[in-house]
Amino acid sequence: MKLQIITKNVEASETIQEQAKKKIGKLSRYLPTIDEGKVEIFKEEAKLPQQRFTVQVTLASKGILIRAQEKAEDIRTAIDKVVDALTSRIERYKGKLYDKGGGISLARQGTTEEAEQTEPQKKVVKSKRFLIKPMLQDEAINQMELLGHDFFLFISAETGKLNLLYRRKDGNYGLIEPERE
Numbered sequence: 416m417k418l419q420i421i422t423k424n425v426e427a428s429e430t431i432q433e434q435a436k437k438k439i440g441k442l443s444r445y446l447p448t449i450d451e452g453k454v455e456i457f458k459e460e461a462k463l464p465q466q467r468f469t470v471q472v473t474l475a476s477k478g479i480l481i482r483a484q485e486k487a488e489d490i491r492t493a494i495d496k497v498v499d500a501l502t503s504r505i506e507r508y509k510g511k512l513y514d515k516g517g518g519i520s521l522a523r524q525g526t527t528e529e530a531e532q533t534e535p536q537k538k539v540v541k542s543k544r545f546l547i548k549p550m551l552q553d554e555a556i557n558q559m560e561l562l563g564h565d566f567f568l569f570i571s572a573e574t575g576k577l578n579l580l581y582r583r584k585d586g587n588y589g590l591i592e593p594e595r596e
Contacts, residue, residue, distance in 0.1 A: 416440060416449050423457035425468065431456075431490050438498045439472060445505045448476045456490060470497045478548060481505060481561045508561055547577075555580045556588060 418436050420427065427435075435454050443449045455471040470493040471484040483500035487493035549572040550558070559567035559580055566581040571592075579591040 416443050417451040418454060419452070420454045420456065423455070425456060425458035425490070427456050427490065431494075434491060435470075435494050438494060439474075439501075442474065442498070442501055442505060445502060446474075446476055446481075446509065449474050450477070451475050456493075461486075468493045470494050472497050472501060474501065479508075479558060479561060481508070482563060484563075504561055504563075508557060549575065552578075552580070552590065 416439075418439060420432050420435060435456075439452055439454065452472060452474045455469075457469050458467060459469060461467050465488050466486040467488060468490045469484060469486045470490065472482065474481045481501060481504055483497050483504060485493050485496035485500055487496055547568065547570050549570045551572050555567050555569045555578070558569070559565075559582070566579060568577065568579055570576070571578045574592070576593060578593075581589045581591070583589050
């Protein structure tokens with residue numbers, strides 16, 4: 416597995432980089448098809464010391480992305496926490512893939528608070544580009560769960576149209592399919 420380590424606002428020693436490579440490299444035991452990975456380590460000026468260091472890992476396995484992000488007081492602890500999160504996501508993915516697991520993960524279910532209307536003008540602060548491949552709804556649900564997102568944009572393998580899958584507050588999923596007049 417190719418592993419790229421990127422740091423921001425922090426200097427990661429060789430020992431820390433080796434620890435990250437070793438622990439994240441062991442994840443290929445659970446999912447041997449992992450081709451490459453990207454580890455982002457950065458330090459933020461947080462009020463709580465438990466949220467000072469952030470480690471975000473994105474793994475690619477045959478076109479499927481698995482991502483997890485964890486915060487901790489030190490880099491080593493954040494790496495351990497993110498490896499645990501990735502392990503559980505990989506196990507959940509494999510369970511769904513081989514019909515061993517069951518049910519919909521309600522871990523991210525919850526209510527979201529509406530943002531205050533004090534700031535009159537909002538702007539786009541981040542833009543992403545990504546390749547989309549046609550997939551079935553079940554594949555899109557699995558991909559959304561692996562990324563830990565509340566929505567997922569994909570091209571339906573059945574219709575060839577762009578669809579938006581999203582998580583509802585009740586834990587189920589919704590699908591938006593475009594139609595023209």
